[in-house]
Amino acid sequence: MRLPSLSRNSAHRAAWRPGRLRRFGDDLDAPAFKAAIVASTSSSARSADGYEITFATNHLGHYLLLRLLMPRLADDANVIITTSGTHDPAEQTSFPPPRHADGWLLAYPERDSGVDHSSRVAAGRAFYAASKLANLLTARRLARLAEEEGRGWTTFAFCPGQVPGTGLVRDYPAPMRLGWWLAGTLAGAPFVARLME
8 A cells, every 4th residue: 555655744743752652661562543533525625734534534643653653562562453344345334345545545535536526425435444444454564564573463453333422423414423323223232132131
């Protein structure tokens, strides 16, 4: 996967100084990368650094932070990266599967002639699925890197399933947010009923 230069990410650059993490003591043994949004916006919605907002939030921020933290990972670290099954056509989600994993086109989808810009919701879903595929590919690469370098890291690509009530779809229109909540509540009802027995 080709990725845009992360040197423009001013928020991370300003917050990061060499050695700053040392004040926290021991190496990191279980970092988790899990923030996400499903923005129902056009490809014109941008991060402060000019990247498409869903890709920037769901992947680029995690990727940059992981790269910055890698020197401080404990030898036996468990690295948890939240992904999603939305990228997999076999999951039969309402999200279109990604057509590619080209970081430049994901960061700048207006350059991608194959993006459906006719629906803000469809575009947002496509951007979400692609960003989560990028997270999965990062988890796979980190696992290979640990093996190549003889590190004892274990990488987990974690898909939590539908997560109503988290703000994940906060940019959806109100009827769609309600539908998301109801679907998640109903899907979770049999599990909750078993817990109550």
